[in-house]
Amino acid sequence: MPSPPAGGGSSPLLGDLLQQQFNRGSSEANNQQLYRLLRDAMLQEQLPPGLRLPSSRQLATELGVARNTVIHVYERLAAEGYVSAGVGQGTFVLDTRPDRLVALEHAQPATPAQAQAAISARGQALVAQAGAAERQWGAFMPGVPEVRTFPARIWMRLQNRQWRKPQPDLLTYAVGPGLPALRQQLADYLRSSRGVRCSPEQIIVTNGTHAAMQLVSLLLADSGDKAWVEDPGYWGVHSVWRSAGLDTIPVAVDEQGLQLDEGMPQGVPRLIYVSPSHQYPLGAVMSLARRRRLLAYARRNNCWIVEDDYDSEFRYGRPPLPSLQGLDAHGRVIYLATFSKVIYPGLRLAYMVVPEALVESFQTGLSELYRGGQYLTQAVLADFIAEGHFVAHIRRMRQLYARRRQALLAAIRQHFGERLPIHDGAAGLHLVLGLPPGSNDLAVCEQAMRAGVLTRPLSQYYRGAAPQPGLLLGYAHVDEADIERHFATLAQVIRSQCRL
Ligand SMILES: Cc1ncc(COP(=O)(O)O)c(C=O)c1O
Incomplete structure (x- = not known):
């Protein structure tokens, strides 16, 4: 801690300053108000370094507040490094001024235009092409499930059960790619309902689909690599992959899904994003012929297909189509799904199924970048599925x-x-x-x-x-x-x- 400069004196101005500004009738608590006034005066150098503050008894009398109030404020200012304090030695304003060069450089706060120019090129592109809407509830906002019919009582009961005797390993830093009990439930559900072929070990739980998309881009592609995205398509994948440095290339879709013949761009991509069960936003279902062609293309060219299966539980009339992942015999598909549409979006839980060969890298990548979490909620979700409430x-x-x-x-x-x-x-x-x-x-x-x-x-x-x-x-x-x-x-x- 810097020591107080020698020879500082007490300021007669301090009394005036506080008398003018301290307001005993204010709704702000006395100690908070006094702290704020003193701190601001020191930051603005109205109270210069080396200045000795009046004793707590003297200041309390001048302001008509309890002495303890002043003592607490002095202690707080000392703890935060504004003043030095030692019993019987007086309270001095410390010199915390930045050096002159820094002070000059930052003399003026940046204007909004300057601040905007300081944003990276990647950041500017992200902001300029942002896709998320500001309002998310109201007729006819797309992508929003009914949340008012969610079985809250059941959820509360399951949640209370977990909280009654919370296991420490559900509350501490999470190790691994998701709660084993949830991954087991999901593997069973995916096999029976979505035709996904996987073991629980292949499931990685993330905070929303965007985190899964980001992990895919960071682990499977390098900056500058090409990634095909559907056109029209989900803005989220474009935002996440572009900000990871990928060159996202739009590929047209028709009533059979992604066009893989005349519409195909030149050059082999590293990643291909598709929503084959229900193309977003136009709704096409990718035909079997296109699915097989896409899988063959990915195998031949060593690229990864990212299958976004975001809402296929809701199919009216016909049963949901099995996933593309279930057709993949060569481990080229990364399957993404979310709880946003089937539980509620605010839960922020999604998951991915990665080919066996990628399991270890994805587990490590997840914990290095995001650290897993929400294990207690995952335990509630596992019970919710196990007891049949999910289906x-x-x-x-x-x-x-x-x-x-x-x-x-x-x-x-x-x-x-x-x-x-x-x-x-x-x-x-x-x-x-x-x-x-x-x-x-x-x-x-x-x-x-x-x-x-x-x-x-x-x-x-x-x-x-x-x-x-x-x-x-x-x-x-x-x-x-x-x-x-x-x-x-x-x-x-x-x-x-x-x-x-
Ligand atoms: C095509 C598509 N994929 C995925 C998602 C889900 O993303 P998240 O899990 O972040 O809610 C959405 C949400 O609107 C979507 O429209």
């Missing part, structure tokens, strides 16, 4: 969402007949309503938002020029009884903005 909840939600989807389809038909195309693949939490060619879907969204309806413009999911305008409409979290009313508002905006 029952999905089943109930599937029925609920099917009714809401029908209500939205009926509202669309009522207002527009068959004039506007609909893309949804009869699955998921949203559909895409095509707008007439030449429409400005961004302007429609903005006006709809002002009218109280949230949508997202299809054109923003394309990396280049969008071949068609449209709106993503999420229905899963909108009460059936409200769907017609909200759609009527939106229909009015569409009529005012588009040539029908």
